[in-house]
Amino acid sequence: MEYLSTRGCTEKYSASLAVIKGLADDGGLFVPEHIPRLEASVKDLVGKSYKEIAFEVLKLYFTDYSEAELKSCIDNAYDSKFDTELIAPLVKRGDQYFLELFHGRTIAFKDMALSILPHLLTCALAKNNIREKVIIMTATSGDTGKAALEAFADVENTKIIVFYPKGGVSRIQERQMVTQKGANTKVVGVKGNFDDCQSAVKRMFSDRELNDELARKGYRFSSANSINIGRLFPQVAYYVYAYVKMVEEGAISDGEPLNFTVPTGNFGNILAAFYAKNMGIPIGKLICASNENKVLYDFFQTGTYDKNRDFILTTSPSMDILISSNLERLIYHSLGNDASENAVLMKKLAETGRYSVDDTSKEFMKDFVGIYATEDEVRETIKYVYENCGYVIDTHTAVAAYADRKYKSKDSNVSVVVSTASPYKFMASVLGAIDAGKVSDDDFAMAEELAVLSKVDIPKAVSSLKDAAILHDTVCDVDEMKEEVLYLT
Ligand SMILES: *Cc1c(COP(=O)(O)O)cnc(C)c1O
Secondary structure, eight states: OEEEETTOOOOOEEHHHHHHHOSOTTSOOEEESSOOOOSSOHHHHTTOOHHHHHHHHHHHHOTTSOHHHHHHHHHHHSSTTSSSTTSSOEEEETTEEEEEOOOSTTSBTHHHHHTTHHHHHHHHHHHTTOOSEEEEEEEOSSHHHHHHHHHHTTOTTEEEEEEEETTSSOHHHHHHHHTOOOTTEEEEEEESOHHHHHHHHHHHHTOHHHHHHHHHTTEEEEEOSTTSHHHHHHHHHHHHHHHHHHHHTTSSOTTOOEEEEEEOSSSHHHHHHHHHHHTTOOEEEEEEEEOSOOHHHHHHHHSEEEOOSOOOOOSOGGGOOSSOTTHHHHHHHHTTSOHHHHHHHHHHHHHHSEEEOOHHHHHHTTTEEEEEOOHHHHHHHHHHHHHHHSOOOOHHHHHHHHHHHHHHTTOOSEEEEEEOBOGGGSHHHHHHHHOGGGOOSOHHHHHHHHHHHHOOOOOHHHHTTTTOOOOOOEEEEGGGHHHHHHHTO
């Protein structure tokens, strides 16, 4: 399997090189030449572990890794870093199914892919005889940053720099990042919002001068953002896994269409579901759940993507995004894999902040349903789910749980809500929704309250923060980000 750019440079890359590069030279994203079909049937996969299913998926995308290399990456990723051997438990609470993707080290779903990325990357460097050190540069809306820092801390031959919007992430998220250990880690708050951070990072990736200067010093960039195929394709595994588990549990029969409702920001998670569907898993609708930054909802309604609007800070900050990077891959596929047409649209997006797709593209995307939840609806959903079944969900999951319930009346397919974060990561908002009297300035007092309400022990990711020293306090303007990168070298 080789990889091409969504924007037209004709050069092809192996999977391992695509992992190292992150982004194509023309600013496009790497896409596989074709979407592979799963070799194993659902029946073959019944009874298999998460790791075994992940291997079935990943071997089709990372074809220049040997079987032994890939298995070793998977074994090292999905181990006791997760607090359950199931890795991604599927639970039924009330009348809804939840796929819990928050059992990794940083209690958000980013761990699912970031646990494996450093292994895929270090293996790729060795395979390609690359001796330069790698600088992982990442913009984060809160969860990627910490998951990437944990994943790359003290990984040989790498350094990692994470930019987050100062004031645009939750208190726990910020504390998780600024207490990060590891001699090769750096965390910087940026005076701007997530899109400012992400756009600046993208510019730096394709900044020739900067890249040349790094090369002279023996470094090269790579990205841990969800645009990297080393993040995207590991996420396909849990959709296959969830389908198989639903069949195992008798919740659906083999072959029956299953909907997934995904709380969406950068469009990486739901795009993985799209790939799973196109690999042969009988997925029905892909319900794209947005918060009040409902640019994707509007896009699926109208066919026009328009980021020219106010950026709203919500209680689901990891979805506060107006430029959903991974949507570019869907657009490219919807254009019959026509990179030059896609490049025209992306140029429009860069220049005017908007573009429209035609009816053929809309038809291609008909299985995507956009639904959004307002802040009130998020609060009501958290309260409703808690009062109905004692289950406490976080704000991002609540956006999806709301969308899932809303869509149910229109479709008889069984559906699964993708649960992307532990409620312990967004305690003030979650407690505020259930019992406002329990909100306080003291995160650890809130954690105790949440433990009582949810009957789920306080995760180590939170309890360990209590005595952790602040190790990073850099704050900069958007136009100073480049200097922060150069300080690393
Ligand atoms: C990143 C994130 C999302 C959004 O996922 P995308 O792949 O960016 O669409 C949703 N919820 C949580 C908790 C996240 O961390």
